[in-house]
Amino acid sequence: MKYHVEARNVVKRFGPTVALNGASIAIAEGETHALVGRNGAGKSTLVSILTGLQPADEGEVLFAGEPAPALADRDAWRRRVACVYQKSTIIPALTVAENLFLNRQTEGGVIRWRALRARARELLDTYEVDVDVQALAGDLSVEQRQLVEIARALSFGARFIILDEPTARLDGPAIERLFTRMRSLREQGVTMMYISHHLDEVYEICQSVTVFRDARHIVTRPVAGFPHGELVDAMTGEATAAYQSRARTPGERVVLAGEGLSLAGRYREVDLTVRSGEVVGLAGSASSGKVGLAETLVGLRRPDAGTVTVNGVRVRPGDVPSALRAGLGFVPEDRHHEGFVPLLSVAENATIPIAGKLGRFGTVSPSRQRARAVQLIDDLDIKTEGPGQPVGDLSGGNAQKVVFARALVDDPSALVVINPTAGVDVKAKQALLGAVEDAVERGAGAVLVSDDLDDLRVCDRVLVMFHGRVVKDVPRGWTDHELVAVMEGIEQ
Amino acid sequence: MTTLTASPSPRVRLARFRDLTLVPVILILLVVGAVLDPTFLTSGNLTNVLQQQAAISLLVLAEAMILIAGKFDLSLESTVGMAPAIAVMLVIPASAGGFGLGLPGGLVIPLCLLVGAAIGAFNGFLIIKFQLSAFIVTLAMLIIVHGLQLGPTQGKTLFELPDSILYLGSAVWLGLPASIWIAGVLFAAGIAGLAYFRIGRSLYAIGGNIDAARAAGIRVDRVLWGVFILGGTLAALAGVLETGRLGAIGSNQGVGWIFMVFAAAVIGGVSMDGGKGTILGALTGVLVIGLVQNILTLKGVSGFWQPVVYGAIILVALIISRIAGGKAQD
Numbered sequence: 001m002k003y004h005v006e007a008r009n010v011v012k013r014f015g016p017t018v019a020l021n022g023a024s025i026a027i028a029e030g031e032t033h034a035l036v037g038r039n040g041a042g043k044s045t046l047v048s049i050l051t052g053l054q055p056a057d058e059g060e061v062l063f064a065g066e067p068a069p070a071l072a073d074r075d076a077w078r079r080r081v082a083c084v085y086q087k088s089t090i091i092p093a094l095t096v097a098e099n100l101f102l103n104r105q106t107e108g109g110v111i112r113w114r115a116l117r118a119r120a121r122e123l124l125d126t127y128e129v130d131v132d133v134q135a136l137a138g139d140l141s142v143e144q145r146q147l148v149e150i151a152r153a154l155s156f157g158a159r160f161i162i163l164d165e166p167t168a169r170l171d172g173p174a175i176e177r178l179f180t181r182m183r184s185l186r187e188q189g190v191t192m193m194y195i196s197h198h199l200d201e202v203y204e205i206c207q208s209v210t211v212f213r214d215a216r217h218i219v220t221r222p223v224a225g226f227p228h229g230e231l232v233d234a235m236t237g238e239a240t241a242a243y244q245s246r247a248r249t250p251g252e253r254v255v256l257a258g259e260g261l262s263l264a265g266r267y268r269e270v271d272l273t274v275r276s277g278e279v280v281g282l283a284g285s286a287s288s289g290k291v292g293l294a295e296t297l298v299g300l301r302r303p304d305a306g307t308v309t310v311n312g313v314r315v316r317p318g319d320v321p322s323a324l325r326a327g328l329g330f331v332p333e334d335r336h337h338e339g340f341v342p343l344l345s346v347a348e349n350a351t352i353p354i355a356g357k358l359g360r361f362g363t364v365s366p367s368r369q370r371a372r373a374v375q376l377i378d379d380l381d382i383k384t385e386g387p388g389q390p391v392g393d394l395s396g397g398n399a400q401k402v403v404f405a406r407a408l409v410d411d412p413s414a415l416v417v418i419n420p421t422a423g424v425d426v427k428a429k430q431a432l433l434g435a436v437e438d439a440v441e442r443g444a445g446a447v448l449v450s451d452d453l454d455d456l457r458v459c460d461r462v463l464v465m466f467h468g469r470v471v472k473d474v475p476r477g478w479t480d481h482e483l484v485a486v487m488e489g490i491e492q
Numbered sequence: 493m494t495t496l497t498a499s500p501s502p503r504v505r506l507a508r509f510r511d512l513t514l515v516p517v518i519l520i521l522l523v524v525g526a527v528l529d530p531t532f533l534t535s536g537n538l539t540n541v542l543q544q545q546a547a548i549s550l551l552v553l554a555e556a557m558i559l560i561a562g563k564f565d566l567s568l569e570s571t572v573g574m575a576p577a578i579a580v581m582l583v584i585p586a587s588a589g590g591f592g593l594g595l596p597g598g599l600v601i602p603l604c605l606l607v608g609a610a611i612g613a614f615n616g617f618l619i620i621k622f623q624l625s626a627f628i629v630t631l632a633m634l635i636i637v638h639g640l641q642l643g644p645t646q647g648k649t650l651f652e653l654p655d656s657i658l659y660l661g662s663a664v665w666l667g668l669p670a671s672i673w674i675a676g677v678l679f680a681a682g683i684a685g686l687a688y689f690r691i692g693r694s695l696y697a698i699g700g701n702i703d704a705a706r707a708a709g710i711r712v713d714r715v716l717w718g719v720f721i722l723g724g725t726l727a728a729l730a731g732v733l734e735t736g737r738l739g740a741i742g743s744n745q746g747v748g749w750i751f752m753v754f755a756a757a758v759i760g761g762v763s764m765d766g767g768k769g770t771i772l773g774a775l776t777g778v779l780v781i782g783l784v785q786n787i788l789t790l791k792g793v794s795g796f797w798q799p800v801v802y803g804a805i806i807l808v809a810l811i812i813s814r815i816a817g818g819k820a821q822d
Contacts, residue, residue: 053707074709089707091700093767102697102708103690111688 002065004029004191005050005081005160010059012045019045021215022059025193027160029064032182032192034202034223037212038235038425039395043195044086046212047164050193052077063160075156082153083162090145092138096120099137100152127151127181143174150181154190161185162193167201168423171286171451172487179205197425198452199231213237236427243430245458246437250278254309255445256328256414258297261306266292267468270306274414274445279436281459282449284487288465291333291418294449298330298416299323300338311413324353329412329439331403331420333449339403342392346384347373349391350405357410376405380435397428404435415439415446421455433458453480513812514760514776521783529790537786539668543737545782546671547572547661549775550730551753552760553675553682554723556774559757560686561719562699562766564626567615568727568753570637571608572746575728576657576735577641579604580650588652589645597654604657605728611637612724616717634750642743650741661736671733678726682771695719699766755802756781759809781805 005027012020020042027033037043048054050061052071061068069076090099097113097120098105105111120133129147137145146166153161163182167175182192182205194206202209203223211218211234218234256274261267267289274280282290295301297308302318309315310326323330332338340349351358351369358372359365373387382401384394391402400420407415417436421429437458440446448459456462464472464486472486525532551568558565579600586592595603611633618629663670686692694715697705706712727746735741760777762769784805788798 078709085707087703089701089704091697091704091767093700093763094696098693102704103694103710105690105693108690111690111693113688 002029003027003062004064005193006062006065007046007050007056008060008062010046010049010056010061012042012049012054012057018215020049020056023212023215023217024059025210025217026220027191027193028208030186030189030191031207032186032194032205034194034196034206034209035212036196036199036202036209036231036235037218038427039397041212041235042215043212044164047083047085047162047195050162051081051083078156078158080158081160081162082156082158084146084149084153084164084166086164086168088145088149090137090140090149092136094137095133096124096131096135096137096140096148097133099148100124100133100155102152123151123155124148127154142169143177146170146178147181154185159189160191160193162195164195165197165423166194167196167198172484173285175201197423197429199228199426200454202231203228211235232426235425243433243454243457245433246441248277248441248460250445250460251276251443255311256297256416256447257309258293259307259309261293261296261303261308263289263292263296263301263303266301267296267465270465270470272447272463272470274447276413276443276445277440278461279440279446279448279459281456281462282447282465283453283456283462283483284465286451287467288487289468290449290465293465294416294418294447295333297323297447298328298332300332324410327410327413329353329407329410329415329444331400331407331415331417333418335400335403340391340399340406343390345373345388346377346382346391346394346402346405347387349402350376350409352406354410372409373405376409380405380408381431397424397432400424400428400432401435404432408435408439411442411444412439413444415444416449417446418449419451420448421450421452429455453483456483512772512776514773514780518776518779518783521780521787525783525787525790528787532787532790537790539672541782541786542672542675543669544785545778546669546675547730547734547737548749548752548756549675549778550678550726550733551749552756552774552778553679553771554726555753556757556760556762556769556771557682557686557695557719558723559762559764560699560766560769561695561716562702563619563716563719564630565612565615565720565723566627566630566750567611567633567637568723569746569748569750570634570641571611571724571727572731572734572749573741573744574637574641574731575604575607575611576600576731576745577645577650577741578607580653580657580735580741581644583654584650584652589648589650591644598656600654600657601660601732604732605725608724608726608728608731609721610724611727612721613717615724616720619720620713620716638747645741645743647743649743651739653735653740657732658736658739661733662739663736671737674729674733679771679775683775686771691715696767699768701767752781752802755806759806 003026007025009022009024010020011022023042023046035043049056052068055071063080097117100120100123101116105116117133124131124133129151131140131144131148166178170178196202206223208220208222209226210220213235253276254273255276258270258272261270270293282294284290292301296303299315299318299320299322307314310323310328313326315326316322347369350373355364358368370387377384377387380401383398391399415436420432433455436446436448448455450456460476462474462483463470464474464483466489474483531537554568555565581590582593582603583595583597583600584590615630615633618624619626660670660674665673686695694705694710697708697710698712698715702712731746734745756777757774758764759780761773784801788801
């Protein structure tokens with residue numbers, strides 16, 4: 001069988017770490033091939049080797065049976081393989097047109113801007129991307145930016161495109177549009193490698209799947225007839241049951257309440273109550289206002305009207321310290337941005353909210369801090385060298401666990417978590433959801449905001465938001481279809 | 493749901509004129525100056541303003557390019573004095589304070605530019621190859637390079653200069669001082685280079701997102717190194733113009749300029765974070781500072797009080813751009 005892209009026995013070391021240990025992948029022409037594995041399995045390293053950004057220490061890469069071009073010949077690489085990286089490669093201060101033709105604005109000589117814009121428009125039209133070529137790339141939405149990147153990647157004439165976690169920052173409808181686009185590219189004969197943590201997406205869009213684990217190739221199989229459970233087992237290397245959410249009975253005490261909350265452009269007249277021992281989900285599309293509402297509950301945003309009550313105490317609107325004092329813990333949406341200080345240690349990050357309780361007269365006792373951190377590392381099963389390791393060195397899942405530790409360190413009676421499992425692997429995801437349920441069993445009440453329907457299964461009820469309003473209160477036992485229909489405003 | 497159409501064009505159109513925001517300020521300054529002092533609007537005075545700003549404007553040109561590429565160079569001001577001083581000492585006899593090497597006087601300008609390029613190359617080596625912080629490296633180099641002028645000259649002013657180094661700063665071409673022509677031509681080249689050539693655009697790409705620039709096949713290290721070398725060379729040329737204008741090289745030639753250079757670049761719309769701003773904007777920044785300086789001098793404001801005004805101008809410009817741009821600054 002002839003493969004469009006092949007990597008054979010690739011070895012790549014970074015100092016003492018072996019990122020790829022004799023890993024192989026073979027992708028047939030015209031298929032959409034998934035590459036899955038836990039964080040640290042070697043996926044990103046394989047991407048950088050397949051796109052010619054890094055050389056392999058051993059092994060070879062073949063395109064249509066031919067050896068890969070020399071590393072210095074960027075143009076040759078770009079004619080063979082296109083990649084939409086996890087990290088945006090768009091330059092925000094430049095226009096869309098210039099981003100599309102970066103470093104090839106002209107064959108040489110003076111840049112003719114009018115002609116460049118025309119070429120950009122033509123390129124975007126070819127791929128049916130409706131974006132103003134004169135807009136600054138920084139003003140685009142995540143989805144638009146990604147479409148521009150895909151168009152740019154394909155404009156080099158490559159027939160093979162790597163999509164590295166393209167759905168991580170998209171909402172439901174945008175993901176659907178991306179899939180429609182991917183299907184039409186496939187019909188045009190484009191071969192794709194698709195990387196995602198969402199296995200349901202793999203089943204939806206891919207024909208075959210390769211699993212990497214611990215820097216090695218584990219299995220390659222057609223997606224059809226590959227049971228979900230076996231795929232997860234291949235990724236984790238052990239038999240893992242699908243996450244079973246636990247049954248419980250919510251208490252009577254209201255631990256978190258919002259009354260008549262409104263914020264212009266985000267949400268309107270929202271009332272919500274969370275009882276002790278209850279997980280309340282917030283679902284909706286990106287424009288539904290669910291994140292804005294959750295950020296209001298924790299004090300990151302100040303509402304135009306309405307009040308937030310934590311544990312019976314009315315907190316000052318838009319004031320995080322006052323919410324924390326009242327007994328609230330929260331996991332923010334973007335962990336890199338608001339979740340942790342990368343250069344500070346695990347211990348310090350996890351204990352920021354209780355720093356005042358770790359010593360007297362404003363001092364922080366290092367031994368008490370350490371002891372508390374060791375306990376949290378143990379509780380949450382954080383893989384770290386010790387409490388002194390900087391959080392910036394941890395993998396995504398473990399860094400997120402540190403953010404959880406920070407939220408849980410003061411035994412909060414109300415917990416607000418926003419997209420807790422974004423960009424973390426299967427096992428970390430289960431551990432994080434388990435941590436939410438543990439806290440709730442200890443008597444807390446939780447609000448869980450997520451774009452991932454699987455996360456919402458742990459909720460006792462899900463409030464669905466549409467255009468800034470809570471439109472439905474769905475009890476446990478919903479089906480994906482039911483919930484999505486409400487989220488899209490198709491039915492109520 | 494979100495539509496795929498990008499925000500409508502008015503913002504884009506506005507953005508195209510962003511580098512001209514200081515033009516109204518310049519017009520106001522011209523009017524204010526004319527009202528305050530009748531000699532202000534004479535061609536003699538305005539020529540004088542331009543000539544005084546010619547040398548410093550070359551530094552602004554250099555710094556704007558370096559800032560757009562996302563880097564930093566504080567050492568430019570020391571090069572302004574050191575490069576011509578060392579070049580001159582290489583050619584003048586020992587009796588006049590030189591090294592007594594007996595090199596021909598005609599070599600003085602090439603030598604001077606070479607010294608400037610070498611300083612830029614050394615900065616580039618430390619920052620790009622050795623990956624040190626541009627701020628700290630060039631801060632150290634600011635001190636070292638100035639010391640390399642003070643050491644050989646023993647802090648003395650060099651008076652006996654070869655004619656060739658005096659020519660550019662004092663000659664008059666077609667009714668205007670040569671230094672104005674030189675600065676004008678170089679700015680025109682800078683404006684065109686950064687707007688219409690791939691190499692110029694690559695500065696924006698590097699300053700905007702260095703990884704993306706690398707992924708697009710831009711030879712990032714080579715371009716950055718080139719910018720530092722060009723910056724050092726321009727600073728040396730500024731030194732030549734200043735030497736010719738003053739007829740001597742004092743031990744503090746160029747000292748303290750870097751604050752004005754940054755002020756001009758920043759009020760002209762060049763971002764300290766890299767990737768934003770234009771050379772035309774930087775030029776308007778130089779003109780604003782030059783006109784303010786001239787008006788203050790004509791009105792007899794004490795030189796000791798002028799720094800307060802310059803500092804205030806920078807703050808006001810920042811506040812205006814914060815209000816106009818709407819984004820928090822780092």
